[in-house]
């Protein structure tokens with residue numbers, strides 16, 4: 667069985683939750699993989715639902731070597747779209763490529779935006795899925811071609827990307843809210859079930875980069891904060 671704690675997270679070996687929120691882990695899916703997929707797989711499926719990538723479209727996925735990013739690549743690829751992945755290290759870029767990104771670019775290097783434009787034939791991307799905010803988030807928005815879509819789903823730098831409706835309209839870019847990913851709690855629960863089913867069927871492969879015993883949760887957070895964690899980080903009871 668797997669469940670979320672309702673959005674607040676938690677560090678415990680036992681937790682009381684609404685029985686309706688408990689999801690059986692399907693045959694063929696390991697417990698750790700289920701844990702790695704439950705939240706991040708649901709998020710990836712929700713983002714893809716919101717931006718609806720079309721076959722042949724270029725989709726920019728930031729933080730591509732993280733838990734959500736490495737799954738989002740797979741969902742977007744399955745829709746027939748092409749992925750430009752961005753991340754901060756060779757290990758994360760290698761993971762993104764292994765999970766299906768066609769192009770992988772280090773966004774800590776100067777000129778990375780030019781490399782994204784070159785990869786897309788100069789036009790920019792049809793969709794940007796942004797998880798960093800700050801300067802990288804702004805640059806990602808500017809890489810969306812006219813007529814494209816932009817979704818911000820995270821704030822790795824500490825602030826979400828801020829784009830005004832007027833600015834987006836001027837650039838003919840649609841700002842897709844995260845509310846479009848999960849229009850209701852029922853849809854969110856359906857997506858959790860779907861994420862586990864996709865994992866069992868081999869359509870979604872989580873990347874569990876590191877495991878820490880529960881009593882070393884602080885070290886897990888330190889690794890995430892230092893940006894050395896690859897894919898999903900698990901705490902093991």
Ligand SMILES: NC(=O)c1ccc[n+]([C@@H]2O[C@H](COP(=O)([O-])OP(=O)(O)OC[C@H]3O[C@@H](n4cnc5c(N)ncnc54)[C@H](OP(=O)(O)O)[C@@H]3O)[C@@H](O)[C@H]2O)c1
Pocket residue numbers: 705706709729730731732733734735752753754755758797798819820821822823824844890891892893895897898
């Ligand atoms: N809205 C939602 O429903 C929802 C649900 C789940 C997650 N999220 C958000 O989505 C984002 C990605 O989630 P995740 O689970 O994939 O997280 P994750 O596995 O920890 O990956 C986050 C990535 O952020 C990047 N990053 C940039 N600056 C960072 C910093 N100062 N400290 C730490 N990481 C930094 C890192 O990639 P690089 O080193 O390559 O830059 C890291 O791989 C997070 O911001 C999370 O809060 C939102």
